[in-house]
Amino acid sequence: MLRFMPVGDSMTIGSAGEHTWRYRMWQHLRGTYGRPFALVGPRETLHDKATDTPTSYEYADPDFPRAHLAGWGEGWLHMAPLIGDAVRSCRADVLLVSLGLIDLGFYTNAEQTAENVRAFVAEARAAQPRVRMVLLPVIPNVRAQDDPPFGTQVTLFNELLAKAVADLDEPRSPLLLASPPPSYDITHDTYDGTHPNASGEHKIAAAFAEAMHQGWGVGEPYVSSSLR
Numbered sequence: 614m615l616r617f618m619p620v621g622d623s624m625t626i627g628s629a630g631e632h633t634w635r636y637r638m639w640q641h642l643r644g645t646y647g648r649p650f651a652l653v654g655p656r657e658t659l660h661d662k663a664t665d666t667p668t669s670y671e672y673a674d675p676d677f678p679r680a681h682l683a684g685w686g687e688g689w690l691h692m693a694p695l696i697g698d699a700v701r702s703c704r705a706d707v708l709l710v711s712l713g714l715i716d717l718g719f720y721t722n723a724e725q726t727a728e729n730v731r732a733f734v735a736e737a738r739a740a741q742p743r744v745r746m747v748l749l750p751v752i753p754n755v756r757a758q759d760d761p762p763f764g765t766q767v768t769l770f771n772e773l774l775a776k777a778v779a780d781l782d783e784p785r786s787p788l789l790l791a792s793p794p795p796s797y798d799i800t801h802d803t804y805d806g807t808h809p810n811a812s813g814e815h816k817i818a819a820a821f822a823e824a825m826h827q828g829w830g831v832g833e834p835y836v837s838s839s840l841r
Contacts, residue, residue: 614649615831617642618682618705620692622715624808624817625683628660629669634809637818637837638709639677645822645833653703654680688716689729696733700740708737708744709821713751713770714807723766727773734781734788742786747824749791749817750774753799755806791824 619625619635627633635652642650657679661669667684682692682699689712699705710733716726730748737744750771751757757764778790794816799806802813809817819835826832 614651615646615706616651616653616704617707617709618654618680618699618703619652619709619711620654620681620696621683621711622687623660623683623685624714625681625711626656626658626660626667626685628662628685628808629671630673631659632673632811632814633659634814634817634821635679635681636672636674636677637814638821641818641822641835642832646831652678652680653705654682655699655703656681656683660685686715686719688712688714688720689726689733690716690720693729693733693736697736697740700737700744705741705744707825708746709749710746711749711752711817713774714754714767717751717763717766717770718756723770723773726770727777730774730777731781734777738786745787745789745829747789747791747821747828748774748778749820750793752793752817752820753797754803755799758799758806787829789824789828791820794820 625635639652658667659669659672660667672679682695692712713726717723721729734746737746751767757767775790778788782788797816802809802816804810815837822832822835826834
Protein backbone atom coordinates (compact mmCIF):
# COMPACT_ATOMS: atom_id res chain seq x y z
CA MET A 614 0.00 0.00 0.00
CA LEU A 615 1.32 3.43 -0.95
CA ARG A 616 1.15 6.09 1.74
CA PHE A 617 0.96 9.64 0.41
CA MET A 618 1.79 12.57 2.68
CA PRO A 619 0.68 16.06 1.59
CA VAL A 620 3.17 18.66 2.84
CA GLY A 621 2.57 22.36 2.52
CA ASP A 622 1.59 25.79 3.76
CA SER A 623 -1.78 27.55 3.90
CA MET A 624 -2.72 26.38 0.41
CA THR A 625 -2.39 22.77 1.59
CA ILE A 626 -3.82 22.88 5.10
CA GLY A 627 -6.77 24.96 3.90
CA SER A 628 -9.23 26.76 6.14
CA ALA A 629 -12.58 25.96 7.69
CA GLY A 630 -15.30 25.19 5.17
CA GLU A 631 -12.97 24.16 2.32
CA HIS A 632 -12.47 20.81 0.60
CA THR A 633 -8.69 21.35 0.04
CA TRP A 634 -6.63 19.96 -2.84
CA ARG A 635 -5.84 17.02 -0.56
CA TYR A 636 -9.47 15.97 -0.83
CA ARG A 637 -9.40 16.37 -4.64
CA MET A 638 -6.26 14.21 -4.78
CA TRP A 639 -7.87 11.54 -2.62
CA GLN A 640 -10.89 11.47 -4.92
CA HIS A 641 -8.63 11.17 -7.97
CA LEU A 642 -6.53 8.35 -6.55
CA ARG A 643 -9.60 6.53 -5.31
CA GLY A 644 -10.97 6.58 -8.83
CA THR A 645 -7.79 5.85 -10.80
CA TYR A 646 -5.05 4.23 -8.76
CA GLY A 647 -6.65 0.81 -8.49
CA ARG A 648 -4.62 -0.32 -5.49
CA PRO A 649 -4.71 0.25 -1.73
CA PHE A 650 -3.39 3.65 -0.66
CA ALA A 651 -3.66 6.06 2.24
CA LEU A 652 -3.16 9.73 3.00
CA VAL A 653 -0.90 10.00 6.04
CA GLY A 654 0.60 12.67 8.24
CA PRO A 655 0.78 13.80 11.85
CA ARG A 656 -1.93 16.47 11.50
CA GLU A 657 -5.61 16.45 10.50
CA THR A 658 -7.05 19.90 11.07
CA LEU A 659 -7.84 22.93 8.96
CA HIS A 660 -6.87 26.49 9.86
CA ASP A 661 -9.54 28.41 11.75
CA LYS A 662 -9.35 32.01 10.55
CA ALA A 663 -11.56 33.23 13.42
CA THR A 664 -9.03 32.14 16.03
CA ASP A 665 -5.93 32.04 13.79
CA THR A 666 -5.22 28.49 14.96
CA PRO A 667 -5.06 25.09 13.21
CA THR A 668 -7.98 23.68 15.19
CA SER A 669 -10.89 23.28 12.79
CA TYR A 670 -12.36 20.00 11.56
CA GLU A 671 -15.04 21.77 9.49
CA TYR A 672 -14.15 20.28 6.09
CA ALA A 673 -16.67 20.80 3.32
CA ASP A 674 -16.69 17.00 3.13
CA PRO A 675 -15.10 15.48 6.24
CA ASP A 676 -15.48 11.90 5.01
CA PHE A 677 -11.96 11.33 3.73
CA PRO A 678 -8.49 10.56 5.17
CA ARG A 679 -7.54 14.03 6.36
CA ALA A 680 -3.98 13.36 7.52
CA HIS A 681 -1.28 15.78 6.35
CA LEU A 682 1.79 17.78 7.34
CA ALA A 683 0.81 21.34 6.52
CA GLY A 684 0.50 24.61 8.37
CA TRP A 685 -0.66 28.16 7.82
CA GLY A 686 2.45 30.30 7.61
CA GLU A 687 4.88 27.37 7.43
CA GLY A 688 7.46 26.84 4.70
CA TRP A 689 10.54 24.79 3.78
CA LEU A 690 12.28 26.45 6.73
CA HIS A 691 9.72 25.01 9.14
CA MET A 692 9.13 21.63 7.53
CA ALA A 693 12.75 20.56 7.05
CA PRO A 694 13.23 19.90 10.80
CA LEU A 695 9.86 18.09 11.02
CA ILE A 696 9.85 15.89 7.96
CA GLY A 697 12.12 13.12 9.26
CA ASP A 698 9.96 12.32 12.27
CA ALA A 699 6.79 12.64 10.20
CA VAL A 700 8.03 10.26 7.50
CA ARG A 701 9.27 7.80 10.09
CA SER A 702 6.18 7.80 12.30
CA CYS A 703 3.66 7.76 9.44
CA ARG A 704 5.69 5.41 7.21
CA ALA A 705 5.22 7.73 4.24
CA ASP A 706 6.17 6.44 0.79
CA VAL A 707 5.38 9.52 -1.34
CA LEU A 708 5.60 13.17 -0.32
CA LEU A 709 3.46 15.67 -2.24
CA VAL A 710 5.09 18.99 -1.40
CA SER A 711 3.83 22.52 -2.07
CA LEU A 712 6.03 25.05 -0.26
CA GLY A 713 8.05 28.19 -0.88
CA LEU A 714 5.71 31.17 -0.96
CA ILE A 715 5.84 31.72 2.80
CA ASP A 716 9.63 31.33 2.90
CA LEU A 717 10.17 33.94 0.21
CA GLY A 718 7.54 36.24 1.63
CA PHE A 719 8.74 36.33 5.22
CA TYR A 720 11.87 34.34 6.03
CA THR A 721 14.47 33.54 3.37
CA ASN A 722 15.60 34.60 -0.07
CA ALA A 723 15.55 32.27 -3.07
CA GLU A 724 19.02 30.82 -2.47
CA GLN A 725 18.41 30.21 1.23
CA THR A 726 15.05 28.64 0.49
CA ALA A 727 16.66 26.30 -2.02
CA GLU A 728 19.15 25.21 0.64
CA ASN A 729 16.22 24.35 2.90
CA VAL A 730 14.77 22.25 0.09
CA ARG A 731 17.97 20.23 0.05
CA ALA A 732 17.89 19.89 3.84
CA PHE A 733 14.28 18.70 3.65
CA VAL A 734 15.16 16.02 1.09
CA ALA A 735 18.10 14.84 3.17
CA GLU A 736 16.01 14.57 6.33
CA ALA A 737 13.22 12.70 4.54
CA ARG A 738 15.70 10.23 3.07
CA ALA A 739 17.41 9.72 6.41
CA ALA A 740 14.05 8.55 7.76
CA GLN A 741 13.09 6.49 4.69
CA PRO A 742 15.85 5.94 2.11
CA ARG A 743 13.34 4.95 -0.58
CA VAL A 744 10.90 7.78 -0.10
CA ARG A 745 9.60 9.41 -3.28
CA MET A 746 8.81 13.10 -3.61
CA VAL A 747 6.85 15.34 -5.96
CA LEU A 748 7.74 19.01 -5.55
CA LEU A 749 5.49 21.78 -6.85
CA PRO A 750 7.06 25.14 -7.71
CA VAL A 751 5.57 28.32 -6.28
CA ILE A 752 2.44 28.89 -8.34
CA PRO A 753 0.99 32.25 -9.46
CA ASN A 754 -0.05 34.55 -6.62
CA VAL A 755 -1.04 38.16 -6.25
CA ARG A 756 2.14 39.33 -4.53
CA ALA A 757 4.34 37.94 -7.29
CA GLN A 758 2.11 39.76 -9.76
CA ASP A 759 2.05 43.12 -7.99
CA ASP A 760 5.53 43.21 -6.38
CA PRO A 761 8.19 42.86 -9.12
CA PRO A 762 11.16 42.21 -6.79
CA PHE A 763 9.19 39.47 -5.07
CA GLY A 764 8.15 38.06 -8.43
CA THR A 765 11.82 37.92 -9.39
CA GLN A 766 12.59 35.96 -6.23
CA VAL A 767 9.78 33.51 -7.02
CA THR A 768 11.13 32.98 -10.53
CA LEU A 769 14.65 32.45 -9.23
CA PHE A 770 13.52 30.04 -6.54
CA ASN A 771 11.55 27.98 -9.05
CA GLU A 772 14.69 27.74 -11.19
CA LEU A 773 16.75 26.67 -8.15
CA LEU A 774 14.06 24.16 -7.19
CA ALA A 775 14.29 22.59 -10.65
CA LYS A 776 18.06 22.40 -10.27
CA ALA A 777 17.76 20.79 -6.85
CA VAL A 778 15.39 18.16 -8.22
CA ALA A 779 17.81 17.40 -11.06
CA ASP A 780 20.78 17.26 -8.71
CA LEU A 781 19.14 15.14 -6.01
CA ASP A 782 17.05 12.74 -8.06
CA GLU A 783 18.22 9.15 -7.71
CA PRO A 784 16.71 5.76 -8.65
CA ARG A 785 16.35 4.59 -5.07
CA SER A 786 14.53 7.76 -4.00
CA PRO A 787 13.20 9.53 -7.09
CA LEU A 788 12.15 13.18 -7.21
CA LEU A 789 9.66 14.69 -9.62
CA LEU A 790 9.20 18.39 -10.37
CA ALA A 791 5.51 19.00 -10.95
CA SER A 792 4.56 21.55 -13.59
CA PRO A 793 2.64 24.59 -12.35
CA PRO A 794 -0.99 24.30 -13.50
CA PRO A 795 -0.86 25.80 -17.01
CA SER A 796 -4.26 27.47 -16.83
CA TYR A 797 -3.99 28.67 -13.21
CA ASP A 798 -5.45 32.16 -12.97
CA ILE A 799 -5.39 34.00 -9.64
CA THR A 800 -8.61 35.81 -10.58
CA HIS A 801 -10.59 32.64 -11.21
CA ASP A 802 -8.74 29.96 -9.21
CA THR A 803 -8.23 31.73 -5.86
CA TYR A 804 -10.50 33.59 -3.46
CA ASP A 805 -7.93 36.21 -2.48
CA GLY A 806 -5.17 36.11 -5.07
CA THR A 807 -3.27 33.36 -3.25
CA HIS A 808 -5.44 30.67 -1.66
CA PRO A 809 -7.22 28.25 -4.01
CA ASN A 810 -10.96 28.08 -4.41
CA ALA A 811 -12.60 24.90 -5.70
CA SER A 812 -11.20 25.20 -9.23
CA GLY A 813 -7.77 26.03 -7.85
CA GLU A 814 -7.90 22.96 -5.61
CA HIS A 815 -8.59 20.79 -8.64
CA LYS A 816 -5.71 22.34 -10.56
CA ILE A 817 -3.18 21.87 -7.76
CA ALA A 818 -4.29 18.25 -7.33
CA ALA A 819 -4.00 17.79 -11.07
CA ALA A 820 -0.42 19.10 -11.08
CA PHE A 821 0.61 16.39 -8.63
CA ALA A 822 -1.48 13.73 -10.35
CA GLU A 823 -0.07 14.46 -13.80
CA ALA A 824 3.51 14.37 -12.49
CA MET A 825 2.98 10.97 -10.87
CA HIS A 826 1.15 9.56 -13.86
CA GLN A 827 3.76 10.72 -16.36
CA GLY A 828 6.81 10.04 -14.19
CA TRP A 829 5.86 6.85 -12.39
CA GLY A 830 2.73 5.50 -14.04
CA VAL A 831 0.72 6.11 -10.86
CA GLY A 832 -2.98 6.63 -11.48
CA GLU A 833 -4.34 8.18 -14.64
CA PRO A 834 -4.59 11.70 -16.10
CA TYR A 835 -6.63 14.02 -13.90
CA VAL A 836 -10.13 14.65 -15.22
CA SER A 837 -12.19 17.60 -14.04
CA SER A 838 -14.30 20.25 -15.73
CA SER A 839 -12.56 22.75 -13.43
CA LEU A 840 -9.31 22.33 -15.38
CA ARG A 841 -10.65 24.10 -18.44
